[in-house]
Amino acid sequence: MKKFFKLLLLLIVIILATYNIWAEMGRAKEPKTKAIIATDSKARINYVEFGIDSGKGNIIGIQPFLTVYNYSGAANFISSLRVYFEQLKKENKLTAKSIVVLPEYIGTWLVAANEKQSIYQQQSMNDAMINLVSSNLFKFMLSYYGAPAKDKTKYALFSMKGEKMAAIYEQAFSTLAKEYNCVIVAGSIALPDAFINSDGNLKVTTKGEIYNTAVVFGADGKIIPPLVKKIFPVNDEQGFSACGKADQTPIYSTKAGKMALLICADSWFPKAYTTIAGKADFIVIPSLGGIDSIWNAPWDGYNGFTAPGDVDTTEYKKITEGDAWIKYSMGKRAPASNIHYGMNVFFTGNLWDLKTEGRILVLNNDSLTVLAPSVQQGRIVNLFIR
Numbered sequence: 001m002k003k004f005f006k007l008l009l010l011l012i013v014i015i016l017a018t019y020n021i022w023a024e025m026g027r028a029k030e031p032k033t034k035a036i037i038a039t040d041s042k043a044r045i046n047y048v049e050f051g052i053d054s055g056k057g058n059i060i061g062i063q064p065f066l067t068v069y070n071y072s073g074a075a076n077f078i079s080s081l082r083v084y085f086e087q088l089k090k091e092n093k094l095t096a097k098s099i100v101v102l103p104e105y106i107g108t109w110l111v112a113a114n115e116k117q118s119i120y121q122q123q124s125m126n127d128a129m130i131n132l133v134s135s136n137l138f139k140f141m142l143s144y145y146g147a148p149a150k151d152k153t154k155y156a157l158f159s160m161k162g163e164k165m166a167a168i169y170e171q172a173f174s175t176l177a178k179e180y181n182c183v184i185v186a187g188s189i190a191l192p193d194a195f196i197n198s199d200g201n202l203k204v205t206t207k208g209e210i211y212n213t214a215v216v217f218g219a220d221g222k223i224i225p226p227l228v229k230k231i232f233p234v235n236d237e238q239g240f241s242a243c244g245k246a247d248q249t250p251i252y253s254t255k256a257g258k259m260a261l262l263i264c265a266d267s268w269f270p271k272a273y274t275t276i277a278g279k280a281d282f283i284v285i286p287s288l289g290g291i292d293s294i295w296n297a298p299w300d301g302y303n304g305f306t307a308p309g310d311v312d313t314t315e316y317k318k319i320t321e322g323d324a325w326i327k328y329s330m331g332k333r334a335p336a337s338n339i340h341y342g343m344n345v346f347f348t349g350n351l352w353d354l355k356t357e358g359r360i361l362v363l364n365n366d367s368l369t370v371l372a373p374s375v376q377q378g379r380i381v382n383l384f385i386r
Contacts, residue, residue, distance in 0.1 A: 282341035298317045
């Protein structure tokens with residue numbers, strides 16, 4: 001009997017060792033030298049400008065066209081973003097008074113960083129995530145067990161990779177902010193209850209709830225508190241993402257003035273404006289979005305929460321999603337809160353079978369402009385503050 005158990009134990013050890021070897025094989029590695037990508041071509045990057053430089057500063061929305069390969073590691077991620085900053089530098093658009101805004105969830109896809117190469121070759125996000133689980137099985141199981149979320153699978157994916165995601169995200173945007181001497185609103189990233197530690201670094205809480213979190217980096221590369229956590233996650237987020245506190249005050253002092261920050265759907269709710277009304281010179285909003293047909297489709301109404309009292313619910317199915325964005329988000333609610341400049345930046349790219357064709361909404365002295373979708377192309381939008 002003892003011999004049997006010894007053989008069984010040996011077999012288990014061999015199986016575990018074989019699995020660990022397989023799990024580490026074929027992973028995306030970081031290059032040993034710094035990767036820098038620059039471009040002289042405006043054909044790849046569409047550039048749009050509003051206003052005249054008055055010396056007060058500018059809000060710059062960057063919509064990098066991103067694919068899964070841009071998320072294979074820190075070097076690829078930083079290099080894919082540096083293209084846009086290099087273009088701005090050549091155009092002399094970046095100053096100490098520049099505020100650069102990236103899209104919502106731009107850091108979230110770092111969940112695929114340093115994984116097996118086969119993940120980036122999958123055709124669907126579902127298949128990619130299955131691959132991700134299979135090559136991180138033990139970490140996934142530890143995160144899955146006791147997960148404080150309804151959708152335990154998504155929670156476990158972001159939880160098990162949370163520390164690495166936070167590290168790459170901070171490294172990327174801290175580097176770029178310092179290198180190009182500007183403030184960066186680094187879109188957002190799904191992390192388990194992120195916080196800023198005593199050294200000023202971005203950290204995560206083991207087994208903490210997942211929050212859609214926005215982080216602002218100063219021109220010195222350091223994180224500027226507070227972190228902003230999305231208050232009103234939509235239906236697709238609610239299975240794994242918790243609600244941020246409604247009383248958070250996302251106001252930042254910059255050389256361009258007082259900046260307010262809301263994440264996507266939060267810009268649709270009067271409650272999100274109560275702590276920033278009359279306190280900001282401009283507002284920035286990272287959003288995700290999807291294919292442009294959604295923008296032009298009939299509006300299904302408020303997503304995830306009951307519509308505020310000032311919303312005409314009889315318009316459901318009668319106006320388009322785009323019409324609703326114009327009527328019920330930043331374009332109307334920011335001026336009503338005495339905020340007259342702003343920018344809402346949507347994601348654009350191909351992430352497995354998730355195709356996004358981001359628009360940008362520009363609030364220029366209470367006048368709202370909605371730009372066409374950015375299809376298969378990156379874009380930079382520059383708004384000078386008067």
